[in-house]
Amino acid sequence: MLDIAEDLNRWLGQGRDFAVATVVAVGGSAPRRPGAALAVDADGTAIGSVSGGCVEGAVYDLCRQALQDGETVLERFGYSDEDAFAVGLTCGGIIDILVTPVRAADPVRPVLAAALAAAGRGEAAALARIVSGPGGLRGRALLVRPDGTCEGGFGAHPELDRTVAGEAAALLDAGRTGTLEIGERGSRCGAPLTLLVESSVPPPRMIVFGAIDFASALVRAGKFLGFHVTVCDARPVFATRTRFPDADEIVVEWPHRYLERTETDGRTVLCVLTHDAKFDVPLLKRALRLPVAYVGAMGSRRTHLDRNERLRQKGVTDIELARLHSPIGLDLGARTPEETALSIAAEIVADRRGGSGVSLTGAHTPIHHDEATAPARRMGSVA
Template sequence: MLDIAAELDRWIRQGREFAVASVVATNGSSPRQPGAALAVDSDGEAIGSVSGGCVEGSVYELCKQALADGASAFERFGYSDEDAFAVGLSCGGVIDILVTPVRADSPSRSAVTAACALAAAGATAALARVADGPAELLGRAVLVRADGTYEGGLGGPAELDRTAVAEAAAMLDGGRTGPIEIGADGTRCGVPVTLLVESSVPAPRMIVFGAIDFAAALVRAGKFLGHHVTVCDARPVFATRARFPEADEVVVDWPHRYLAATRDAGGLDARTVLCVLTHDAKFDIPLLELALRLPVAYIGAMGSRRTHLDRNDRLRAVGLTDRELARLHSPIGLDLGARTPEETALSIAAEIVAVRRGGTGVSLAGAHTPIHRDTAAPDRLGALA
């Protein structure tokens, strides 16, 4: 639901009633991940998606029904061997869907309202909803804020709310979204209750070092991927807002000094992407000496293969180990035959996605790997995204 929080927040402020269908869990090849949502208001307007088209029509009708009768519903959609064209996922996957009405009289409205407002503003929060379990609890919600306070409730014993809040806070701390299972009495025993926990966290950061033409194209690609993008360069004549109007920040500073200050201020995390485009040893070496020892998601550096070999020798000379150097993606990007700044930015963005999602970077045609997956190998990342 929080993936469409801005639109839902607008609907709520306009006083609209709506129902929202959210992906709770997936199995096999499914196009959307837990938390993806489709919402339908009382006039029939729809926003979002839960399947990329496979079951949208059926889910739309479920939303209309939930909005009419005020009852939440849980539904499973999957591939049918008997009839591949039946309502289901012809791609072979299975998705579980929670449909929740958000009407004026809905018990979950206050928590959903607060969650959408916080997520739309880019604040940190988690929304936990009962996706499967006792019928009287289905769809009930509790919002957990970054400071640990919460709003709403699941309608069961107090211990259930306390356990749900603790579990949601743990998911929020890692920026994770997905289902968890607890007992209806708040323990790990008893009647099982499945909660869908959705975390809203600030956009992951992309820091582009080197205010060159390729950086301008990479800024646009980074914004398209949903990153908060910063451009940093020590040369004020190049690092200007006029040259990078789409960047969230343009910083004039020595790259290694800015990175150290950002680290000390808590501005880096396991989702952070660092792209070094300076290919100048006086900038690259002190920057990469620091960067390759940080628990960030991706570090890439531009340059020819000759530059790469020379840079590695220099980095070894300042004390970096082969294990640390193995984290560096250099030359940066996938081999797409890129020539222009835009093509190069595409190759870099593709490599970032592949590293984050555990992709191989090879053509899907003829490959035997899953098309849809969200597993990244720790040894490739240095830290899980």
């Protein structure tokens, strides 16, 4: 649901009633991940998507019904062997959809509003909602912030709120969205519970070092992929807003010095396009020792070998060098800055998702590498 926070915030500000359908769990070749959402307002306007088109019509009807009767429902959609054109996922997957009405008088509305507002501001927050359990609890929500403060609750037992808050905080810290199962004793309501925890985190960072023409194209690709993009170069004549209008930040500083002082995390992507030893070596020595998601460096194969030798002379180990994607990008035969940016972006996606980078035509590898059915996180008994 938080993936359409901007639109839903606008609806809330306009006082609209709506119902939101959220993907809770997926199996097989399902097209959307848990947390993807479609919402329908009282006038029938729809935003978002839960399946890429396969079951949108049926989910739309469920949202309209939820607005009428005020009931939160859980529905499963899957492939129909008897009729591939029946309501279902003809790609062979299965998705579970939670449909929640959000009307003016619904008690969950203030909690969802707070979660959507946080997501809209780019703040970190986790929203936990009961998917299955006693009928009176389904759809209830708890908002958990990084500082431990919470809003809302499930109304069953304070211990349940504390248990879910702790687990939601762990998922938020990892930037993950997923399901959580709590056993009968732990739920404190006489029945097991399944919850969906959606994490809203600030966009991951892409830092592009080297204010060259290829960098301008890569900035646009990075923004398209949802990164917060910074361009860093020591030369003020090149690192300008005119040359990089799409960048979120432009920093004029020696690259390694900037990397030493700026914040990075396990989702950060570092793209070194300077291919100049005086910049590359101190920068990569630092970069390869940071717990970031990706480090890539531009240059010919000869430049790559020379750079690796210089890095070894500076104490960089072979294990650290193995983290370096160099020459940067996938082999697409790229020539232009835009084609090169596409090859770099494709490698970043493949590295993040576990893809091979080979053509899907004739291949037998999964299309959605991280969409395979994953077991829900299970909680033991809570004393």
